[in-house]
Amino acid sequence: MKRFLGILVASMFLASAAYAADAMKEEKKADAKASEKKAEGKAKGEEKKADSKAKAGDEKKADEKKSTK
DSSP states (O other): OHHHHHHHHHHHHHHHHHHHHHHHHHHHHHHHHHHHHHHHHHHHHHHHHHHHHHHHHHHHHHHHHHHHO
8 A cells, every 4th residue: 555655646746747847848938939029029129210210310411401402
C-alpha cells in the first residue's frame, strides 16, 4: 500500500511539473508576441514622427518661397 501511495504521489508531482512547464512555455510565447507588437508599434510611431517632421519642413519651405516672392 505504501508503495502504491508513493508512486501515486510521485506521478502527481511529475504531472504538475509538466503542466507548469507547459504554462511557462505558453507565457513566454505570449510575452514574445507582446514585445514584437510593441516593437512594431514603436517603429510605426517613429515613422509617423519622421513623416510629420518632413511635412512640417515642406510647409516651412513653401511659406518661405511665398514670402520671398
